[in-house]
Amino acid sequence: MRRAPAVPHPVRTSAVGLVAVGLLAGCGSGDRPAPGGPDDSASGVTATLTVLAAASLTDTFTQIGAEFEAANPGVTVTFSFAGSSQLAQQITAGAPADVFAAANPATMATVVAAGDAADEPVVFVRNQLVIAVPEGNPARVTGLADLTAPGVKVALCAEAVPCGAAARTALDAAGNDLVPVTLERDVRAALAKVRIGEVDAALVYRTDTAAAADEVDAVEFPESAQAINDYPIVTLAQAANPTVARAFVAYVRSAVGQAVLAEAGFQSP
Known part of the structure; x- marks a missing residue:
């Protein structure tokens, strides 16, 4: 508590x-x-x-x-x-x-x-999803399609939690069969993987990247409009x-x- x-x-x-x-x-x-x-x-x-x-x-x-x-x-x-x-x-x-x-x-x-x-x-x-990337976006992620590029590591929330369900909805809307390297228990845990450099990107809420703006950048993507929570x-x-x-x-x-x-x-x- x-x-x-x-x-x-x-x-x-x-x-x-x-x-x-x-x-x-x-x-x-x-x-x-x-x-x-x-x-x-x-x-x-x-x-x-x-x-x-x-x-x-x-x-x-x-x-x-x-x-x-x-x-x-x-x-x-x-x-x-x-x-x-x-x-x-x-x-x-x-x-x-x-x-x-x-x-x-x-x-x-x-x-x-x-x-x-x-x-x-x-x-x-x-709340709406964005793609969180490390500051400077070293993997050059510009949209969902880039998340399946060779070598790009992505974190998602587990589908049982709202951020994971929204991510799956957005990915399905884009016809993207992304397989993440990790599924996290909540959105803050997914974002933490980006902050510590364990992944190149994560699908998280816009508000979470705003709160960590000194450490991560946010990449907007159009499919997120179909998965607003x-x-x-x-x-x-x-x-x-x-x-x-x-x-x-x-x-x-x-x-x-x-x-x-x-x-x-x-x-x-």
């Missing part, structure tokens, strides 16, 4: 932030209390929120979590970032969590089918404090949360 760091940013004031505070202040006996809370005294609510989110959301959700904490004193947000399919398995196996943000609807559907979603999932952003988010049925969880979901979807996501390269739903 990752704890959102102490807030390094000035708090952005917005109507949505005020709504979130109001929601938390209204937490009452109808919510099953989180460990150590909530505290309904005048000093404010005390609650711990556990968010499971796709690996590609690591940077943006860490920032959003810090800002949500700042807007809601007494609330602590903790995160677990991994491949969406791995997180969905944890949820359906009973792992305690309050909010789930997946990198595609198919993964979210497994959580809904298991009865673990408290609400209807909503899409909050979209929608990211749904939902409050979980086992949420210890559903009001706090729903406030976080609302914050992610607010103008404040959407600005953080857009700055990282995510697309509007």
